[in-house]
Every structure is written in C-alpha cells, then in structure tokens.
Amino acid sequence: MTDHPHVADAVCPGCETPDLAFQAHDHAACASDALTRAEALMALRGLRLTPVRKRVLEILLEAHQAMGAYDVLNRLVAEGFGNQPPVAYRALDFLEEQGLAHRIRRLNAFAACMHPGESHAPIFLICTGCNAVAEAPGAAVVIALGKAAHGLGFAVERVTVEALGRCPTCEAAA
Amino acid sequence: MTDHPHVADAVCPGCETPDLAFQAHDHAACASDALTRAEALMALRGLRLTPVRKRVLEILLEAHQAMGAYDVLNRLVAEGFGNQPPVAYRALDFLEEQGLAHRIRRLNAFAACMHPGESHAPIFLICTGCNAVAEAPGAAVVIALGKAAHGLGFAVERVTVEALGRCPTCEAAA
DNA sequence: TACACTATGTTATACTATAACAAGTCAAGA
DNA sequence: TCTTGACTTGTTATAGTATAACATAGTGTA
Numbered sequence: 001m002t003d004h005p006h007v008a009d010a011v012c013p014g015c016e017t018p019d020l021a022f023q024a025h026d027h028a029a030c031a032s033d034a035l036t037r038a039e040a041l042m043a044l045r046g047l048r049l050t051p052v053r054k055r056v057l058e059i060l061l062e063a064h065q066a067m068g069a070y071d072v073l074n075r076l077v078a079e080g081f082g083n084q085p086p087v088a089y090r091a092l093d094f095l096e097e098q099g100l101a102h103r104i105r106r107l108n109a110f111a112a113c114m115h116p117g118e119s120h121a122p123i124f125l126i127c128t129g130c131n132a133v134a135e136a137p138g139a140a141v142v143i144a145l146g147k148a149a150h151g152l153g154f155a156v157e158r159v160t161v162e163a164l165g166r167c168p169t170c171e172a173a174a
Numbered sequence: 175m176t177d178h179p180h181v182a183d184a185v186c187p188g189c190e191t192p193d194l195a196f197q198a199h200d201h202a203a204c205a206s207d208a209l210t211r212a213e214a215l216m217a218l219r220g221l222r223l224t225p226v227r228k229r230v231l232e233i234l235l236e237a238h239q240a241m242g243a244y245d246v247l248n249r250l251v252a253e254g255f256g257n258q259p260p261v262a263y264r265a266l267d268f269l270e271e272q273g274l275a276h277r278i279r280r281l282n283a284f285a286a287c288m289h290p291g292e293s294h295a296p297i298f299l300i301c302t303g304c305n306a307v308a309e310a311p312g313a314a315v316v317i318a319l320g321k322a323a324h325g326l327g328f329a330v331e332r333v334t335v336e337a338l339g340r341c342p343t344c345e346a347a348a
Numbered sequence: 349t350a351c352a353c354t355a356t357g358t359t360a361t362a363c364t365a366t367a368a369c370a371a372g373t374c375a376a377g378a
Numbered sequence: 379t380c381t382t383g384a385c386t387t388g389t390t391a392t393a394g395t396a397t398a399a400c401a402t403a404g405t406g407t408a
Contacts (some may be wrong), residue, residue, distance in 0.1 A: 017401060048405090069395070081259040082357045089396065090356080093276045105279040106334060108364095113361070123319065125328045135321055145297065145337055148310055153342035160280060160336045163319055168327035222374090224386070243364070256388045263365065264387080282364060282395095 013126045031061040038100050041117050047098065052081055056091040057100055060112035066104050066133045067111070073090050082131060111135070123161040129170025195226035205235040208288050212274050215291050221272065226255055230265040231274055235308045240278050241285070278307060280336045285309070297335040303344030 038057060042049040049057075059075050061066060073088035081087060092110050095101035100116045103109075104124055111133055113122070123138030141161055149156045166174065212231060216223040223231070233249050234241060247262035255261055266284050269275035274290045277283075278298055285307055287296070297312030315335055323330045340348065 004305065023322055048355080052356075084358055085396065086398090087357070123322065125323055125326065125330075127328075128331065134326065134328070136326055136328075138319075139320060141315060141318045141322060141335075144315045145312075145335065148312060148315060149299055149337055149339065152299065152308065152346070154301075154308070154310075154337070154339055155345050156299075156337045156339040157302065158338045160334065160338075161315075161319065162279075162334045163323055163328070163330045164332045164334075165323065165328055165330040171327070171329050206399060222386085226387075259365065260367090261388070 008009075026062060030114055031064070031112075032063060034112060035117060038098075038116050039097070041100070045098070052076065052087065053091045053094055055079065055081070056088065057095055057112060060095075060101055060110060063112075065111065066107050066109035068107075068109050072110070085155065102135065104162065106162055106164065107133070121159065125163050125165065125167070127167035127170055128164055129166055129173070132167050134167070201238060204288055205238075205286075208235055208286060208290060212290050215272070215274070219272070226250070226261065227251065227265045227268055229255070230262065231269055231286060234269075234275055234284060237286075239285070239305075240281050240283035241282075242283050254312065269271070278336065279334055280338065281307070295333065297337065299337050299339065299341070301341035301344055302338055303340055303347070306341050308341070 035054075039049055039054075053074065056072055059072055061070075069085065069088045069100065071085070071093055072092065076087060077083040083095060092101060092103075095112075096103055096110070098116075099113060101110050101112050102122060102124070104111060104126070106124075106126060111124075114135060121137045121142035122137045123141050125134045125136055127133075138161055142159055143160055145161070146156050192213075194308045209228075209231065213228075215222055219294055229250065230246055237245075243259065243262045243266055244279040246266065247257070247259060250261060251257040262310050266277075266339060270277055270284070272290075273287060275284050276296060276298070278285060278300070280298075280300060283300075288309060295312045296309045299310055299316055302309075314331055314336055319333055319335070320330050
C-alpha cells in the first residue's frame with residue numbers, strides 16, 4: 001500500500017475517483033484494480049493481453065506517470081523482451097486502441113488509463129511546475145466540443161484535450 | 175481571387191468567418207488580411223516581423239493547410255534562407271507565441287492563424303477523409319475545460335483541443 | 349497435420365526537434 | 379559616430395520520436 005501525494009512525486013493519471021487526481025490515495029490498489037479490469041475486458045472482447053502488452057500496462061501503472069515510448073522500451077529490454085522500438089510502440093498502440101492507455105500528445109508520452117471499460121472522455125491536466133499529469137473527466141468538455149463541431153457540419157470521432165497549467169500544490173507554492 | 179471549396183483541395187484553418195471553415199470563400203483576401211493584421215500587431219508590440227518570420231507566415235497562409243516544419247524549411251531553402259531545422263522552428267515558434275500561427279499536435283504540423291490579435295481560443299477539426307484542418311471558435315469548450323480543471327484546483331494556462339472526424343463533404347460522400 | 353491468423357522480433361530508415369555556438373544586424377545612448 | 383547590448387540568423391551536431399517491411403514464431407481450428 002502506497003499512500004502518497006500525487007503531485008509531489010509526480011503524476012497519477014486519474015485513479016479511481018477522478019477528483020482525487022491531485023490528491024493522496026492508495027495508488028497500488030487502484031493500479032491492480034485497473035489491471036484486473038483490463039484482463040476482464042480483453043477476455044470479453046476476445047483479444048489477448050499477451051505478456052508484452054500486459055507488462056507494458058503494468059509498467060505504465062507502476063510508473064504512475066506519463067512515460068515516453070523509449071522509457072517503456074528500456075524497461076522491456078531489461079526484462080528480456082525485444083529491444084527495438086516497434087516492440088514498445090505496438091504494445092502501446094494496442095493499449096491505446098483498447099482504451100487501456102492514453103497518449104499525451106503534448107508530452108509525446110503514454111499513461112495508463114485508470115478506469116478502463118467505463119465509457120469516458122478523458123481530458124488531461126499537465127502541471128508545468130511538477131510535470132504531474134492528471135486524467136480528469138471531460139464529458140462536459142467533449143459535449144461542448146461536439147456542439148461546436150456539429151455547427152460546422154463536422155462529425156467528431158475522437159478528441160484530444162490537454163491543458164497546461166498549475167496543479168494545486170504548485171499554484172500554492174507560487 | 176481564389177474561390178474554392180476548402181475541403182476539396184484540403185484545408186483552410188479558420189478564415190475570416192469561423193463558420194466558413196468548411197465552405198468555399200475568398201481565401202486570398204482573408205490571407206492577405208491576416209498578413210496585414212500580423213504586421214500591425216507586431217508593430218504594436220514592438221516586435222519585429224523579420225524577413226524569415228514574415229515569409230514563413232506567408233508560406234503558411236498560401237499553403238492554406240497545416241504544414242510540417244520540414245515542409246516549411248524546404249520552401250525557405252528554395253528561397254535562399256538558411257537550410258537548417260532551427261531556422262524553420264525558430265520562426266514557427268515565434269509565430270506561435272505571438273498567436274500568428276497554431277501548432278496542430280496530432281499532425282506535428284503548423285497552420286497560420288486567420289484572425290490574429292482577436293482573443294480567441296481555437297479548437298481544431300481534423301478530417302480523417304481529406305486531411306482538411308479547420309480552426310473553429312472554442313470559447314465554450316475552453317470554458318467547460320476551465321470549469322472541470324477548476325474543480326480539481328488546477329489553474330489552466332494554455333489548452334490544446336483537437337478533434338478527429340469527418341468534414342461535411344467527406345461525411346456526405348460516405 | 350496443415351492452415352490461416354495473430355503476434356513478436358529485427359533491420360533499417362524516416363521524421364521531428366533542440367542544444368550550443370558563431371556571426372551578423374539593429375536601435376539607443378554616450 | 380561609435381560603442382554597447384539585445385536580438386536574430388546561420389550552422390554544426392545530435393537527440394528524440396515513430397514507422398515500414400520482412401522474417402520468425404506462436405495459437406487455435408478444420
């Protein structure tokens with residue numbers, strides 16, 4: 001059990017209750033939860049959470065922060081998996097397609113999704129002070145976006161919403 | 175005067191009236207307008223729209239679509255400017271900071287802003303069918319985003335909002 | 349077993365971006 | 379006018395991110 005303030009040691013993407021994104025909580029529990037649900041989901045969809053894929057997901061969950069593809073790759077190499085970029089990218093792409101991980105474009109990085117399976121429209125809050133990344137519920141944002149797009153006759157399929165700013169801790173410090 | 179359907183020949187980022195984003199209009203006029211306003215803005219701010227910077231802005235305006243930094247660089251080289259990446263990146267970064275251009279992260283590309291100076295919170299609609307990119311007004315989206323973030327104690331400074339989907343033309347074709 | 353399908357490993361390369369320093373330009377004040 | 383300092387550009391070099399293409403190996407099924 002690892003209780004900690006997310007912002008201090010950098011980043012927890014979302015976690016069980018979204019409004020705890022920037023607060024202390026039992027991360028180990030929500031991480032193992034996410035893994036369990038990921039496995040159930042894959043079984044349900046008839047897809048395989050193979051060793052590489054599972055390990056990549058675990059790495060992201062353990063890391064507890066956004067990681068670059070090459071950081072993930074380095075971890076894989078150390079554990080005897082293939083050591084070329086496609087190994088990491090393929091697993092990361094798979095996880096993203098399945099909604100088990102998210103890509104943070106601003107950081108060229110990936111983060112585990114903490115509530116896979118639940119239909120959600122995540123938005124990401126990136127702290128410029130401590131580099132923490134929080135996954136926040138973005139239903140309202142996505143609805144607003146859908147309306148704006150609809151007005152132009154544009155049919156939205158997927159969205160990227162990322163905000164740069166200051167987390168509570170860094171804001172207080174400044 | 176070049177009247178054209180934006181989507182057909184790919185992309186017009188915004189243009190004068192936002193709701194014309196995916197419709198035919200006189201692009202040459204709004205482009206030269208944007209350039210004029212850019213120059214006025216720079217004068218107002220006591221900053222210099224140097225030859226490289228101006229040329230890069232023109233290239234983006236003429237291109238009428240999102241361009242990669244290296245595409246811009248190739249154009250610069252052909253015109254006798256420096257031929258190394260920093261030449262393009264510096265100009266593009268400057269233009270972005272000044273709100274004269276936008277970065278489309280999903281495409282690793284840049285597009286001219288069609289209404290510089292006006293305070294606006296642009297969102298980008300990227301068509302997966304024809305690669306058109308439209309700059310749409312995103313005030314409502316940004317407000318929703320601000321609220322969601324505020325609820326978590328997060329102070330938003332800058333946002334990236336990009337939607338992938340189908341423009342009217344491609345949607346109709348399908 | 350043979351087959352089709354999926355996943356992984358590997359080679360090679362393409363694309364995107366920035367650090368660091370040298371050289372030139374420009375405007376303002378001595 | 380000359381100097382100074384800030385800013386801009388050019389250049390070298392390298393770092394970081396991502397994918398195409400093909401070979402190999404595992405998986406489930408007829």
